[in-house]
Amino acid sequence: MLDAFTVLAVSSGTFFFVAGTVGLLRFPDVPTRLHALTKVDNLGLGLVAIGLLPHAGGLLAALKLVSVWLFALISGAIVTQLIARAVR
Amino acid sequence: MTAALAFDIGLVILIVSMGLWMLMVRDNVVAVIVFVIYGLLMAIAWVRLSAVDVALTEAAIGSGITGMLVLNAAARLRSGEIRWPRPSRALSIAAAAFCAMISAGLAAVVLLPPHPPPSLAPLALEHLDQTGLGNPVAGVLFAYRALDTLLEKVVVLLALIGVWSLAPDRLWGGAPALDAFMPTNDLLVFFARVLPPFGIVFAVYMTWTGASNPGGAFQGGTVLAVMWLLVMMAGVARAPPIGDARLRWLLVAGPALFLVIGFAGFFLAGAFLAYPPDHAKALIVVVEVALAVSIGATLALLAAGPPERMQKQ
Numbered sequence: 001m002l003d004a005f006t007v008l009a010v011s012s013g014t015f016f017f018v019a020g021t022v023g024l025l026r027f028p029d030v031p032t033r034l035h036a037l038t039k040v041d042n043l044g045l046g047l048v049a050i051g052l053l054p055h056a057g058g059l060l061a062a063l064k065l066v067s068v069w070l071f072a073l074i075s076g077a078i079v080t081q082l083i084a085r086a087v088r
Numbered sequence: 089m090t091a092a093l094a095f096d097i098g099l100v101i102l103i104v105s106m107g108l109w110m111l112m113v114r115d116n117v118v119a120v121i122v123f124v125i126y127g128l129l130m131a132i133a134w135v136r137l138s139a140v141d142v143a144l145t146e147a148a149i150g151s152g153i154t155g156m157l158v159l160n161a162a163a164r165l166r167s168g169e170i171r172w173p174r175p176s177r178a179l180s181i182a183a184a185a186f187c188a189m190i191s192a193g194l195a196a197v198v199l200l201p202p203h204p205p206p207s208l209a210p211l212a213l214e215h216l217d218q219t220g221l222g223n224p225v226a227g228v229l230f231a232y233r234a235l236d237t238l239l240e241k242v243v244v245l246l247a248l249i250g251v252w253s254l255a256p257d258r259l260w261g262g263a264p265a266l267d268a269f270m271p272t273n274d275l276l277v278f279f280a281r282v283l284p285p286f287g288i289v290f291a292v293y294m295t296w297t298g299a300s301n302p303g304g305a306f307q308g309g310t311v312l313a314v315m316w317l318l319v320m321m322a323g324v325a326r327a328p329p330i331g332d333a334r335l336r337w338l339l340v341a342g343p344a345l346f347l348v349i350g351f352a353g354f355f356l357a358g359a360f361l362a363y364p365p366d367h368a369k370a371l372i373v374v375v376e377v378a379l380a381v382s383i384g385a386t387l388a389l390l391a392a393g394p395p396e397r398m399q400k401q
Contacts, residue, residue, distance in 0.1 A: 071286070078279045085273070 002054040009051030016044035030087045034080045041076035045069055096136060103129045116162040120155060127151025140302035141225040144294075148310035149387075156317070156391045220369030222300030229304065230372045234361040238350065241343045241379060244386050248339070252330055255394040261331030262395035266320045273322070280322035287315035295380040299369060305342075305379040312384030317391055330395050335385070342382030346375050 016039050023036025049069040056062040106126040113119050127150045134143035175183070209224075212232060216224055219231045229237045255262070291311035298304030320327045328335045349371055353362040363371050 074279075074282065078275055081275050082273070085275075 006051045006054060009047045013044045013047030013049075013051060016040055016047065020044060031084055034084055038076060038080055041072050045072050099129065099133055099136065103133060116165060117159070120159045120162050123158060124151050124155035127155065141223070141304065141307075144302060144307045148307050153310055153313065153387050153391060160391065160393060218365060218368070219363070219372070221372065223298060223302065223304075225302070226298050226300075226304055226372070226376075230375065231363070231368065234346075234350070238343065238346050238361070241346065241383065244383065244390075245339060245343060248386050248390050251390055251394055253394075255330075255396075259395045259398060261329055262398040263329040264320075264327040264389065264392035264394065265396035266317070266327055266392050276318075276322040277324055280318045280324045284315040284319060287311055291315070291380065291384070295376055296373070298376060299373055305376040306383060308376075309380040309383030310387060312380065313387035313391070316384065316388040320388070320392060327389075327392050329398075330389070338385045339382055339389075342375075342379035345378040349375055 020036045020040030023039070024033050027033045027036055046069050049065045052065055053062050056065055103126065106122055106129060110119050110122045110126060113122065127146055131143045131147035131151065134140070134146055212224055212228060216222075216227045219227050221227045221231070291308040293308075294303040294311060295305055295308030296303075298308065319325050349363075350361040353360055356362075356364040
């Protein structure tokens with residue numbers, strides 16, 4: 001049951017990674033490419049982290065996984081804004 | 089097992105192609121960005137080789153701080169762009185042949201090791217207990233090869249003096265102008281206020297855990313350096329003038345303490361940089377903490393560059 005959850009979540013996360021990469025390569029300008037990239041940070045990494053939670057082996061390790069995701073979220077969101085401002 | 093093998097092969101292909109790209113590309117800034125990606129891929133490769141300490145160092149220093157230093161250099165070169173004439177064909181071929189020879193020599197050393205390959209690992213592990221450390225890498229760095237580690241720290245300090253000496257005479261004792269790169273940016277200010285508390289906790293953890301797990305003074309110090317750089321770049325706190333006495337004490341504190349403990353080894357344990365057996369771990373941790381602070385300050389100022397303005401009194 002938990003394994004099925006992990007497979008489902010990590011696969012969906014991987015889907016966002018692939019979609020984000022395709023977007024990064026195919027979209028025409030910087031804002032749309034950034035838009036594709038943030039989906040990878042937010043949803044892709046998030047789903048992979050959530051999927052791995054049942055296998056983290058303890059509350060502390062699970063918290064570490066979640067904080068990795070949170071830090072990627074913060075830095076991703078801010079760096080994206082900085083890049084978008086720089087090209088405007 | 090096959091999935092792991094496929095991953096490794098893919099990783100190696102990526103690393104080699106990044107290396108080639110870095111060499112071929114004409115634009116300096118693109119080359120630097122590829123260099124940073126190359127460093128991160130190398131870090132993954134080190135993890136695959138179970139060398140987590142090296143991976144952390146590679147990601148933090150090889151890719152992070154060095155990437156910033158080189159990016160800085162590329163930006164400075166760009167402002168006073170010099171168009172070098174393309175080298176002649178003979179020179180290109182000679183350079184390529186030379187590089188190929190060196191690569192072949194290195195490849196021979198790596199691919200044709202003597203059997204059995206020489207290793208000091210069993211010996212190092214056998215005596216690790218005496219140091220009280222759990223991380224063999226920390227044991228090598230601070231107990232077996234402490235002299236190398238000491239000299240490494242001094243070299244970083246010398247590099248900083250080299251960077252400072254690029255300043256024109258009238259700016260000597262002035263401050264690096266990191267925030268001059270960009271106009272005040274509320275987002276960056278926000279980032280520079282939110283991230284450092286977490287970063288500092290993380291750096292303390294990295295340094296502390298280095299005695300028994302992957303991590304250590306260099307990695308912890310790099311995290312500190314990056315936090316300080318972020319604060320300086322956002323203009324939340326200005327870079328200090330390089331003539332500041334407190335700053336200079338901060339820079340030498342780590343290596344100086346290491347040296348003092350090294351000399352104390354003569355009296356306490358009978359040799360330079362030897363530790364008395366009962367207090368080895370405590371002394372090493374004290375040195376690591378001091379080193380982390382000094383390394384953090386040194387690396388941050390290295391990346392901040394030479395002084396560019398006099399501090400208004």
